[in-house]
Amino acid sequence: MPTDKPGAEFGSCCERLKDALTNEDFEPLFAVDEAGVLYMSVGLIDAEGEDEANMVDHPVYFCPFCGTKLQTEEEVEAKLNAEAA
Numbered sequence: 264m265p266t267d268k269p270g271a272e273f274g275s276c277c278e279r280l281k282d283a284l285t286n287e288d289f290e291p292l293f294a295v296d297e298a299g300v301l302y303m304s305v306g307l308i309d310a311e312g313e314d315e316a317n318m319v320d321h322p323v324y325f326c327p328f329c330g331t332k333l334q335t336e337e338e339v340e341a342k343l344n345a346e347a348a
Contacts (some may be wrong), residue, residue: 273301276331283328293323298346300339303327 273295274281283293295301297308302320309316325332 275334276333279328280326284303293318294320298342299344301333 273293274284281295284291284295291304293301293303301323303323304318305321306319307316308319322334322336324334324336324339
């Protein structure tokens with residue numbers, strides 16, 4: 264299902280992931296970057312000289328709600344390499 268918006272297909276597997284990606288009531292736990300990779304925030308790191316902590320993100324390969332495979336390590340690598348080029 265190709266779209267103009269990177270990562271638009273994420274959330275099509277179940278309503279819970281769709282809600283987690285679109286809910287604006289809190290800082291998002293899940294996010295899709297410019298390359299189209301779906302990430303989940305897994306922690307915070309305090310950075311010296313900054314007032315706010317930085318999020319630590321990790322690619323999500325399977326939906327945590329329904330178990331659907333969302334992306335592979337190879338797809339993530341290819342997207343990140345294409346963006347860096």
